[in-house]
Every structure is written in structure tokens, then in C-alpha cells.
Amino acid sequence: MAHFRAALDAARAGASDTSVLVLTHRGPDPDAIGACEGMRFLCSEVLGFEARVATVGRIHRAENLVMVRALDLDFATYDEIDAGGFFGSVLVDTQPEFGHTLLPRDIPVLAVFDHHVPPGDGAQAQGLEVAHRDVRLGTGATSSIVYEYLRDSGVELPERVATALFCGVRYDTADLSRNASALDEEAYHATFRLADRALVTAIDHPPLPPIYYTELSRALTVARQHDALALALLGEISHPEFAAEMADFFLRMKGCSWVVVGGAVAAEKEYVLSLRTDRHFGNAYPLMDRVLDGEGSFGGHGHIAGARIPMEDTGESFISSIERRLRHNALAVLGKNEAGELPSEGRPLG
Numbered sequence: 001m002a003h004f005r006a007a008l009d010a011a012r013a014g015a016s017d018t019s020v021l022v023l024t025h026r027g028p029d030p031d032a033i034g035a036c037e038g039m040r041f042l043c044s045e046v047l048g049f050e051a052r053v054a055t056v057g058r059i060h061r062a063e064n065l066v067m068v069r070a071l072d073l074d075f076a077t078y079d080e081i082d083a084g085g086f087f088g089s090v091l092v093d094t095q096p097e098f099g100h101t102l103l104p105r106d107i108p109v110l111a112v113f114d115h116h117v118p119p120g121d122g123a124q125a126q127g128l129e130v131a132h133r134d135v136r137l138g139t140g141a142t143s144s145i146v147y148e149y150l151r152d153s154g155v156e157l158p159e160r161v162a163t164a165l166f167c168g169v170r171y172d173t174a175d176l177s178r179n180a181s182a183l184d185e186e187a188y189h190a191t192f193r194l195a196d197r198a199l200v201t202a203i204d205h206p207p208l209p210p211i212y213y214t215e216l217s218r219a220l221t222v223a224r225q226h227d228a229l230a231l232a233l234l235g236e237i238s239h240p241e242f243a244a245e246m247a248d249f250f251l252r253m254k255g256c257s258w259v260v261v262g263g264a265v266a267a268e269k270e271y272v273l274s275l276r277t278d279r280h281f282g283n284a285y286p287l288m289d290r291v292l293d294g295e296g297s298f299g300g301h302g303h304i305a306g307a308r309i310p311m312e313d314t315g316e317s318f319i320s321s322i323e324r325r326l327r328h329n330a331l332a333v334l335g336k337n338e339a340g341e342l343p344s345e346g347r348p349l350g
């Protein structure tokens, strides 16, 4: 905490600007949203700086939208931000080296709080000089790390901040069942005690748009099971979080130990992939590496990995060529059958 404070103070001393900008990865999930809100509160209430949160990419997933709306979080979008007012930025739930994170050119990154494996096996992890870098691979949620700074400062958490942090820990650790450390456990219980219970439930059961059911129906039709792998490459989808949500959903099927779900998001000119493994199956990160086989960029921790492949073309044939490669790579992980062939068709789920 003293180190983080010193990093901000040093940057503030040499600047005419007075505010801190809090940033996260594109298409923020509940952990990113919770960590942003906790960090905004820490910077403003504890450290005494004006602080602003800016997010990049629209927030689509119903849970995440409800979280921002119901908690009335004051998040700007990146494009609205005037770089002039900030002496530095703080990154949460991501690292400057990740491809899915946009950094303003004129604002230095002063601090990083994250729990994802740094790109490049950690060797080039210190690529950008950052005064305060707190990356904890053993922690289930960045919201837990932010909670620890708030706890150590002794500040009382308002209901809204506690609710945001709780949702962050809750969804990134699946209610402490996934990648959860002692700190996650403490953060989960401490923030839940102060959270707005009605809002916690409302965020868990958000209203869903009609397109959700259309895409759900397609995902169920397209998904195939190959031994312990459920594979669903969905063609075009309306938003990237849908792939993550379907990955979680398919992983619940009995007999399924790992899941790969992908879809093309035309608006963002990207093909997104979500990979999940169950408790017994091992790490998601090296599996994603094999499924991508050099394409795009990816990140992950424990049983979760996500990837993005830029698309120069959003036409159907381009999308299917990506999906053909991904399917081939995923099936190659399963190995060849006795005839020396990769498993082919698979069978429909259910």
C-alpha cells in the first residue's frame, strides 16, 4: 500500500494534472468491473486523488450490464475521456502487455493489479516499466487484491463498493469453487456482509434480450462432443461474452472435462474463444496455446482461458476458415485414433 501510494505521489508531484484514470481490459467482466470500482474508491477516498474509470468496448453480457446499472457505477467509455486531465493510469484485471487492453498514449501506466499469467512465459513480463506491479497468479480474482488494499487502509466500504467487489470475487471464483485462495475467501465473506443482498440476486438473474435465446438455440445445435471435449464454434455471435457464457454452461454437462467455444464478433472484427477445464483436467492456458497454434493473442489463469483472433474480413467464408483450423487444432489435442485419424464428427450434446 505504501509502495502504491508512493508511486502515485511521485507521478503527481511532477504533473500539472490532478486525476487518476482507472482502466481494465476490453469487454469488462464482473471481476474487472468490481476491481475498477474498488480501485476508483481506493484512489479517491483513501489516497485523495480524483479518480475516473473508463472502459473500452461495450458491456454486453446481461449480468455485467445489470451490475453497472444497478450499482449506478460512474464509468465513462474510453472514447469520451480527455487524456488532458490525468497524470497517470492504473490497470486492473489486466496487464499493459495484453493485446485486449488499450492504453492511452499520453498517460503513463503507474500501477498494475492482476492475476493473469503474464504474456511470454513471464520472461518479457516486465516489458513496460511500471512503478507498482502487483500480479498474483495464485489469486482467483483481482477484486480480492483490491479488497486487500482497502482492508489494509482501514477505510469503511460503502454498500455499493462492497457489492461490486463481492460480484467480482463471486464470478471469477465461481463462489470460491475455482482458483480460490485464502484471500479470495476472506474478500468474499467480508464484502458479502456489507453488500446489498437484493442487488446481488438481481445481478445473478438479469433480464435477457430475445437475441440471447436465438443464439442459445444455435449454440445447442452446433455443439459437438468428442470424448471429454465439448466443442462449439458458433459462426457469428452478437457479443464476446456469449462464448464465455456458453463455455461455462457446457462444462456443466456430465462427462465433459473441457470446453472450447468460439464465435466471430463482426463489430469488433475479432474471433473470440473461451476455453474451460474442470477441476480434474488441468490448466486451460497450455490447452489454449495448442488450440490457437500461433494465431491471435490469449490469456488465462487456472481453469479459464480466453483468446482473440483479429479478422481482416468478417465474411462467412473467412469465419469458417478460422473455425476449420481451430477445430483441427482442438481435435489434435485429443490425439489420433487407432486408424491414425483425428476424431471427426463428434456427436450432438445430449
Ligand SMILES: [Mn+2]
Binding pocket: 031, 032, 093, 115, 140, 141, 142, 172
Ligand atoms: Mn479477473
